[in-house]
Amino acid sequence: MRTIRALKIAAAIVVALPTLASAQRGRQFNNAWFWGAKAGGAMFGNASGNYRAAPLAGIDWLITRTRGGLYISGSQAFFNEKTYTFRDPNFPIDSGYREIHLKNMRRLDVAAVGFPGNWRNVHPYFGAGFAAAFIADAEPVGPFYNVAQYNFAQQVVHDEKAQIAPFGIVGSQWRMKWGSLFGQITAASAHRDFILYNGRSANLTYEIGARYNIGSSIDRN
Secondary structure, three states: OHHHHHHHHHHHHHHHHHHHHHHHHHOOOOOEEEEEEEEEEEEEEOOOOOEEEEEEEEEEEEEEOOOEEEEEEEEEEEEEEEEEEEOOOOOHHHOOEEEEEEEEEEEEEEEEEEOOOOOOOEEEEEEEEEEEEEEEEEEEOOOOOOHHHHHHHHHHHHHHOEEEEEEEEEEEEEEOOOOEEEEEEEEEEOOOOOOOOOOOOEEEEEEEEEEEEEEEOOOOO
C-alpha cells in the first residue's frame, strides 16, 4: 500500500511539473512574491582575528515592485568557535582571560532592495537594512572559584550574545523555466560588544539558492 501511495504521489508531481513550469514562465518578476531556500557560507573573525567560513542554510522572501521591494531572510550558520573575556575584572590577582565556547549563529535580515535595469530573465538587485544576529549557544569554561566569577561570566554571555547591526546586500536572480536561481553577498557590521567580535569590523555571507514565484504581491480585489 505504501509503495502504491508513493507511486501515486510521484505520478502527480510528474503531471504537475509542466503546469508549474508554465506558470513560472508566465509570471513576471515585477509585483511578485518569491519564496526561496539558500545555502552558502558565513565569514567572521575567529579567536586569532582571521576570517573563517562556516556553512550556512536558510530561507528567504523577496517581495518585488517595479523598481524596488522588500527582502526578508532567516538563516543559521553552523560552527564551533571560541572567544575570550576577563576571568575576574574585580581582582587583579586573577586578571587572566576566560574562554567561552560558541556554537552556531541565527540571523534575521530585513532590507529594502532596488532593481536597476530592466532585463527579461536576469534581475540584479542591491539593498540595505538591518540584521539581527544571535549566538545559539554560548558557554563559559570553568573553573569558577567563587559565585562572583560565575555570575560575571554569565552576565557577559547574556549581554553580548546578540546584536542588531546595519547590513548591505548585492545579488542577482536568473529566471528559469521552473523557478529562479539567485546568488548574493551580504556584509553586516560587527559591534565590539558582540560576543563573536574578534577584531574584524564586518561579518560576510555568500549565498546561492532557488526562489519560486507564488503569485502577485498586489491585492487586485
